[in-house]
Amino acid sequence: MDRDENQLARTLKVAVVGGGWAGISAAVTLADAGHDITVFEMAPQLGGRARSVAGTPDYDNGQHILIGAYRDSLALMRRLGVDPAAVLKRLPLALPYPGEPGLRLPPGPPLVAFTRGVLAHGGWPLGARLGLLLAAGGWLARGFRCDAALSVAQLCAGLPGPVKRDLIDPLCVAALNTPAPQASARVFLRVLKDALFSGAGSADLLLPRRPLSELLAGPATGWLGERLRLGARVHALEPGWRVDGEAFDAVVLACTSVEAARLTAGIAPAWSGTAQALGFEPIITVYLHSRGSALPSPMLALREGADSPAQFVFDHGALGGAPGRFAFVVSGAAPWVARGGCAEAVLAQATRELRWATPPVIDKVLTEKRATFACTPGIARPPALIAPGLWAAGDYVDGPYPATLEGAVRAGRNAAHGVVGTGANGAARGSPTNTP
Structure with a gap:
């Protein structure tokens, strides 16, 4: 030796x-x-x-x-x-919105499951569903690669509006913690490749049901x-x-x-x-409490807007945690941090968009100002x-x-x-x- x-x-x-x-x-x-x-x-x-x-x-x-x-x-x-299996709740990928089933992927081989899930999405016009499948086929043919200078918004500019609003934008901000206009398309495509097309169960959501x-x-x-x-x-x-x-x-x-x-x-x-x-992107988590309330699903997607900060909400009671506690997540939260926070706006959003057994109240607010690096092109x-x-x-x-x-x-x-x-x-x- x-x-x-x-x-x-x-x-x-x-x-x-x-x-x-x-x-x-x-x-x-x-x-x-x-x-x-x-x-x-x-x-x-x-x-x-x-x-x-x-x-x-x-x-x-x-x-x-x-x-x-x-x-x-x-x-x-x-x-x-x-x-x-004891600490994580495994669910097939689904992006339900309040009152809407949203996109749901059935079990099976990745390509088949994705195609079936998109075609079955009754909330999108047929043209939108076909447009997404066509774009996904192009990404697949190119090996999920693209110019490093492209943003997610530029990559998906040709996609139908409902697809960008209900799938691309929430997935992008959830995975990259960077809004689509500023997010790296190359990294986003790699996430899609591994999550949606790398094997059965890869896209399943694993939600913590223990601290x-x-x-x-x-x-x-x-x-x-x-x-x-x-x-x-x-x-x-x-x-x-x-x-x-x-x-x-x-x-x-x-x-x-x-x-x-x-x-x-x-x-x-x-x-x-x-x-x-x-650079960095913050995440704000607003915990609300409503005694006796429950969501129709452990996780719901929410449509972000000028007065609607949160993109997702999680029902901790449904995940084995404290009943009546709900975590509202605001990713890519730099504008709201600059405004001094968003707890009251989240409370108003929750009151407008969800049904409650008792009026929700703000329980706790956590702001991580350097939650992730800003995942920008190049x-x-x-x-x-x-x-x-x-x-x-x-x-x-x-x-x-x-x-x-x-x-x-x-x-x-x-x-x-x-x-x-x-x-x-x-x-x-x-x-x-x-x-x-």
Whole structure:
């Protein structure tokens, strides 16, 4: 065995900075490979943005959903002893609106299910249904690829109005957290490809029916044990690698892009600049309470408008949570943040559009101002490899996906594979790719 092989074979001491889903993924992958890991998390709990609210664990830090195509996220949950079927409610993809069945995909092979679901949509004229199928066929023929400069609105400009209003716009803002006129068509097409056309069940909605921290953060806390340092913000990173003076063979930065840019400013200024230049989109979640009320479906789509901020509402009682609690989600919420919030507007929207057993009241409002990076056309995202022995993991790292839980988990896994595959000195044995 030569020198490089000896180094690659030995146990590495690795620091994982950040304990969100990307950091958990990296830590578990490295630990399973036999390496000595330490996870630094500045918050008092793991989970990053996808967790329950500290102090009030029956509330989540915003409404999160998974889909059937999130295979790596589901595998990570199983690795930590969580049965996805026990904590997630699986539903076939459906976008019902108040009083309207909306688009529903039946079971079966993806192409057949999509075609049948579109043709059966009685709320759209036949011409609109055929127009969507024609456009989808064109995307399929082109391998779901397009010019990187295109926005979703430009890509779908020729689609019938009802299709854009009831399908494209809500799917785009839900998946990319960026409104269609500003959203990357290339990333949107990749989401459609994996969700709608990559296999039976890929488009299924997986809605949490337990507090969000029970999906991953809580089990990971027990699994990591003494390898976890909570409430520990990293102040300085030095080549070598030293984390606040402590020596490591390699480091995975699984913190936010803002924190990663700060820590790498003097080490890799070009990488730091790219990370620092990322824009952000907020998400506002307005929790309403109405005793004795229930929605006709665990999730309903809502039509966004000038006085209607929310695009989706979730019935927590139907998902095994608190009866009478409803989470209204406002994605791409920058205009409403600029106006100082939207709780009263959401309450008015809910009162107008839904039936209630008792008048709804505002229960809690959560605003995540940097919920995701703004997924715009031609966006420059920093690569996973920062420097030899230093890797980035997060949903913002360069790759084909928007800021999703699955993107974070895959980024963590890929960074861990990079550490293992190159050893402490970054010797080339192939860099990880953002593979599905």
